[in-house]
């Protein structure tokens with residue numbers, strides 16, 4: 001059964017060069033890059049803190065910026081945001097697993113050691129969300145919390161406005177370029193781009209507990225495979241684009257946490273075991289993504305792309321390096337729409353690589369930089385933006401775009 005919603009006038013509450021939907025790591029990188037590029041920027045976040053899965057989802061490991069063979073493949077904002085995540089950490093902590101950047105990856109560090117130790121960091125999510133908010137405020141980005149993108153207005157193959165809802169009701173925000181960093185390709189879906197969803201998500205809930213006075217990170221998750229189907233599986237799987245399934249995944253994950261706490265209390269009858277921080281957003285890995293102008297595939301490993309806007313290693317094993325094409329960010333039916341982060345155009349064979357924090361920062365930085373350039377030079381039309389100019393700009397920002405890093409076996 002359906003009902004008809006009456007048409008209504010919606011107040012326009014602002015106009016920006018670049019509007020970024022979603023304040024996870026990708027959206028933060030996009031907003032900062034666009035603001036540093038001289039654009040007026042608005043960042044919309046449905047929760048009340050920045051960081052998305054990395055902070056509110058308690059997913060506290062910045063996976064590697066290197067290829068596992070001693071070469072750094074991610075610089076720019078990816079490196080800046082990784083360093084920020086542990087900037088206030090004075091010492092590594094075993095129980096909570098907070099750990100600073102390995103010495104060998106600091107300036108002048110031992111190059112030999114880099115071949116065995118990957119460039120990672122593990123952070124305190126509360127410290128990180130506070131630091132991210134300060135950084136964003138310093139860049140002059142207009143931030144709207146508690147604001148969900150729920151519709152778009154389109155005209156002539158462009159998104160002219162994002163329609164949002166918050167405590168002030170429903171309002172529209174005008175944009176020259178829009179970046180979809182919702183993780184779930186919400187804007188792409190609303191703007192009639194083709195999207196693809198996966199139902200392979202499992203129960204997962206990392207959380208912190210006080211155990212005998214020490215803070216411990218518990219990393220709870222059911223076995224996850226990016227391509228496994230439901231056939232014959234004993235554990236439940238979930239989609240990220242279905243309200244009921246998202247709720248069941250959240251409640252099931254919290255039940256796992258309760259069971260783990262019960263077990264810890266049984267095992268340590270003399271210790272006070274207390275949960276301190278649990279995820280407050282759905283911990284879904286791969287939900288819905290754009291089917292963009294180009295789709296990255298696993299077979300593209302070690303293959304250079306002429307429109308590369310950044311690189312990524314593979315967190316699962318040393319060796320593989322991918323060049324991420326600009327086309328994986330670009331919408332097909334909208335001239336001024338980019339995806340960034342978890343929801344870029346990557347098929348199931350490589351989504352498990354592009355969805356993690358470092359490549360999310362890479363695609364966020366590229367999207368924000370390209371969006372600002374297009375707003376300034378092509379009235380927001382991304383198809384008119386010369387990719388070579390974007391690449392030069394990204395390299396000037398410290399993004400690594402070295403063909404030799406990709407093609408080396």
Ligand SMILES: Cc1cc2nc3c(=O)[nH]c(=O)nc-3n(C[C@H](O)[C@H](O)[C@H](O)COP(=O)(O)OP(=O)(O)OC[C@H]3O[C@@H](n4cnc5c(N)ncnc54)[C@H](O)[C@@H]3O)c2cc1C
Pocket residue numbers: 021022023024025026027044045046047050051052053054057059060061062063147148149150181182183184186204205206221281283284285340341342343355356357358360
């Ligand atoms: C259990 C689990 C373990 C993981 N482990 C690791 C790990 O160890 N290391 C690692 O690097 N990665 C890990 N990941 C993956 C990684 O955390 C995320 O994929 C990455 O942080 C995604 O960043 P993002 O910015 O693209 O999206 P998200 O972090 O999902 O951010 C999207 C943001 O958009 C907001 N949003 C969504 N829809 C709307 C809307 N309609 N309007 C306004 N705002 C909206 C959300 O509230 C959120 O803040 C893990 C993921 C899971 C689930």
